[in-house]
Amino acid sequence: MAASSRAQVLRLYRALLRESQRFSGYSYRNYAIRRIKDAFRENKNIADSEKIEELLNKAKANLEVIQRQGPHQRNEGNSTS
Secondary structure, eight states: OOHHHHHHHHHHHHHHHHHHTTOSSHHHHHHHHHHHHHHHHHTTTOOOHHHHHHHHHHHHHHHHHHHHHTTTOOOTTOOOO
């Protein structure tokens, strides 16, 4: 993997973990962090640049979802609707 790709992956990894910390619910937060770590660990040895690009795009989309849901997430067990 090129150094710039590695740096991009690490930035994305840190951003996902940082945003996941914003979940107010303990279970949601821990699940998200565990899934992020597991996914990156599972894919750390991939060398195919197309596959890496595909996984990066998927991770970026997931980051956007986390960013949208994080601050607006309901507390577990508390319904506001």
